[in-house]
Amino acid sequence: MALFAAATGLFPGDVSRAVAQTSDLVSRSEFRVCADPANLPLSDDTLSGYENRLAELFAEKLERPVAYTWFPMATGFVRNTLRANRCDVIIGYAQGHELVLNTNHYMTSAYSLIVPRQGSLSGVNTLSDTALKGKRLGIVAGSPPASHLVRNGLIAKAKPYALFVDRRVESPAIDMLKDLRAGDIDAAVLxxxxxxxxxxxxxKEFQVTPLLQEDHPPRLFFRITMGVRPGEKVWQRKLNSLIRRNRSEINSILLDAGVPLLDDMGTETLKEQ
Incomplete structure (x- = not known):
């Protein structure tokens, strides 16, 4: 609260009024979602992603229609959507990010190793496995697993893919998996x-193995929340309640989509009910 006051020039007596006013920015007639129009399998403007399904679930529980503000999830996404008051929630946001106020997490997942099901690497479950020595791995540049590739002597042969792109014109994850299919890389880390x-x-010829066995930092599992505007505590609590009360339906949507879900500590995978 003190940091909020310092940043805005408000004193403690004014902060509560500012928070109350901020709550008025949330639409009471629509579930206004900030989303990327070309970010499958998460979201797209044909509403085919699993984040679109989560948005429909929450809108149904709130008894409001979904209304989207579309913007590429790259530099400026939060500033041009949530912070511009054009929408009220980002469906998927990593826990602890300072640009948004996080809800409670609705899923925990991890970076994963993707290899051919019948290949020689199908039994690998850690980036320190000697079976990866001399192999060429696909890696998103700047992502946490890159540090593990450096530690295990795998980075020199690795093929990097861009981290921040406009998915309307470039799809690093799909490009990586196509390269794996073509044999240009031996494994993909996504x-x-x-x-x-x-x-x-x-x-479908590949298998996905969450990387849960790494002994050194950085950790490769993360809790995913919904993001709302800083100060929107009433809205945050409402979404927290929906997450808590609809956990089984949320998990069902994610598991049906193929998301590898973990327990809260990132140590075990959750199975379909």
Whole structure:
């Protein structure tokens, strides 16, 4: 609260009024979602992603229609959507990010190793496995697993893919899996909630193994929340309640999409009910 006051020039007596006013920015007639129009398997403007399904679930519970503000999820996404008051929630946002106020997490997942089901790497479950020595791995540049590739002597041969792109014109995850199919790389390291659904729908010859066995930092599992505007505590609590009360339906949507779900500590995978 003190940091909020310092940043805005408000004193403690004014902060509560500012928070109350901020709550008025949330639409009471629509569930206004900030989303990427070309970010499958998460979201797209044909409403085919699993984040679109989650949005429909929450809108149904709130008894409001979904209304989207579309913007590429790259530099400026939060500033041009949520912070511009054009929408009220980002469906998927990593826990602890300072640009948004996080709800409670609704899923925990991990970066995963993707390899051919019948290949020589099908039994690998850690990036320190000697079976990966000399192999060429696909890796999203700047993502946490890159540090593990460096530690295990795998980075020199690795093929990097861009982290921040406009998915309307470039799809690094799909490009990586196509390269794996073509034999240009031997394995792919992808964020599970992206790689898992792509394997389930388009690259069925591959298997997805969450990387839960790494002994050194950085950790490769993350809790995913919904993001709302800083100060929107009433809205945050409402969404927290919906997450808590609809956990089984949320898990069902995610598992059906192919997302590798973990327990809260990131140590075990959750299975379909």
């Amino acid at each position: 964020w599970g909630p992206i790689g898992g659904p792509l394997v389930k729908t388009e690259f």
